[in-house]
Amino acid sequence: MSLLEIDGLSKRFGELIAVDDVSFEVKPGEIYGLLGPNGAGKTTTISVACGLLKPNRGSVRVEGRDFWSDPQQSRQAMGVVPQELALYEDLNGRENLEFWGKVAGLKSNEAKERATDLLEALTLSDRAKDPVSKYSGGMKRRINLGCALMHRPKLILLDEPTVGIDPQARANILAFIKALVDDGVGILYTTHYLEEAESLCDRIGIIDHGKILAEGTLAELQERLGQDQIFVLDGFFENADPLAWDGFDASFRVIQKLDTQLIVATRGERDPADCLKQLLALPAQIDNVMLKRPSLNDAFLQLTGRDLRE
């Protein structure tokens, strides 16, 4: 049974359709990634999934039952880590954890014990008594994450939990999240970092303008681009029309065309050397050609026509 099932979800704010017919599910022991640029609808999806917003259409099911049939029980089943820090900076790390534990229904001694365990796991024991205002960005992010885990939820919704922190702190958080999955927890993870989605998520949904454009494992998404071959051509393509080039359309598919760069995928299984030879013979100024395996960004490029990093 899925921990979270989102089916045909739509949410609009006036004229703006923030989420449009989105469907996916999160199973126990799985990290499902929602990958998309800022404003794609990731946070709105999470807000609807955790009951902060009511959908205009579609359903949210938690552990098999409709969210709104028993909203309190559904809320207790999940831990939500908001994108923006929701901490009391005057209180210390331990006090923040214990407070949110009590709000989630833990007794005082349970909250104390759980806070001790989480501080240890988040490697914050030595700073537990310092006010949160004195924490670094990475430490605040870790406490922010810990506050959502106090009541041991089976389903965790993480809304861009690593935004704005250094690579070391990010690595710590990602390692912690991976360890959670080993205990059978299901995670919905939103991000706009390709590397995080590639390294962390078991399945990924690519979302843009409120719609899920593609969904699958990393390998499945890469396969959409064809036989594992992507060529990146640096040169001068301002006035070039690749479709007009003789034989080009039969051999390659354009993923992205910029004034100084052309990214293409091969059609069908072909010898890379033949492809390279054909590309260098094109009637355009080509300074450099690079062959690479398709990445998630290439999939995103193909689906949306723009780079996720833009």
Add this chain to the structure above:
Amino acid sequence: MKASLIWALLAKDLLRIRRKPGPVLIQIALPLFLVAVLGFVFGKSDDGGSGMAPIKVALVDEDGGDVAEFLERVASSPEFEEYFDLSFRDREEALSLINDNDLSGVIVVPEGFANSYMEGTDETLVLELIKNPAQSVYPAMIEEGLEALVTGLNTLARTFKNDLKGWLDFLEDDDRTLFSDTLILAGLLQDTVDHFEAAREYLNPPLVGFQSEIRTEDQENEEDSSFSVFAWIYIGMAGMFMLMVSNAMNSDLYREARFRSLQRFNTLHEGMFVFVAEKMILTVVVTLIAAAIMFCGSALVFGFSWATPLPVALIVICYSICAAGLTAFIAVAAGKEKRADNMNTVIIMGFAILGGAMFEPKQLPSAIRDYITPYLPTNWFISVVRDLQFGDDGTAWASIALKLLITGLVLVAFSSFLFHRRLSKGGLG
């Protein structure tokens, strides 16, 4: 579950206040400080004096005429000596004393001032005031006093211009004979009396006056033991600052929305009524703590005692609930944090001033006094506590306490409902 949740929220907020007590402490300390300043400047001291040291002022008489003599005679009166310590110096000595901060100001009567004044010259005469820049209040008070003197001299000169000239000529005439003296004196007296007659309707009855009250020693002792200017001012200040403390606590709901903690709470609990209710309880609790410090602290600091502590305590409790409800209602009506802050400050000041926190309600314009003041909770609170403290034991304090309590509870319930509805519809701005 609900009770333990409210307790967890309350404990968290009290801990936050303990960690960062500045804003609440300022609200508590400010009325004590203001009352101390006002009390020391205008209140009575232990010896029955004004409560402040006489202002040191020097007179430099470069004229050598009658104005300085007149001022010297005024300065020797006991009423004047209570407020001013006037000494005669030459200019150099006076300036040196100002430099040493031993004087608050110097008044210079320039040469020929008295003669020019009596002769009614057309040019403007000038008295010079040198203020001590190192002091702020006392030099300003000397300036006020000098302005009053100049106004008096101007009035005298304008009304009796011709008489003054005649009197001067008469006094300076060395060739007078007994007969001529009598005739001239009679004429001068007649003219002056005529001018007084003409001014009678303006002078009698006087627009402003005072009557000294003759009091027995017993009466004076009785008043000294019960009346304290500190207590009188403080009751008004406390009425206002309890609203300020309530306002600061109510604003916390907006801060929680800004910090996203309210949103996080909503990911764990259906509805936010508990959250809102806790803030109301917090507001009442903190306002009560602040009130306890204000009322007990003021009695300790200013050395007076509350005549009827139990009724005052009960009224303070009811007023705290009323203050919580009132400020919550204004906050929720504002809808946005910044607007709520600005609106509440202005409205609280209005409630305080119109409710009699700073003046006796009798001194307010009649329209306000009759149609607004009686309906303000600040007025209910301030009036009844002053009545209890300063004599009217039979005041209906219980009914006023009940009125404050009911108003407070209704406002708390209504504001909680509005806050909750606003949050359910998408949060606070």
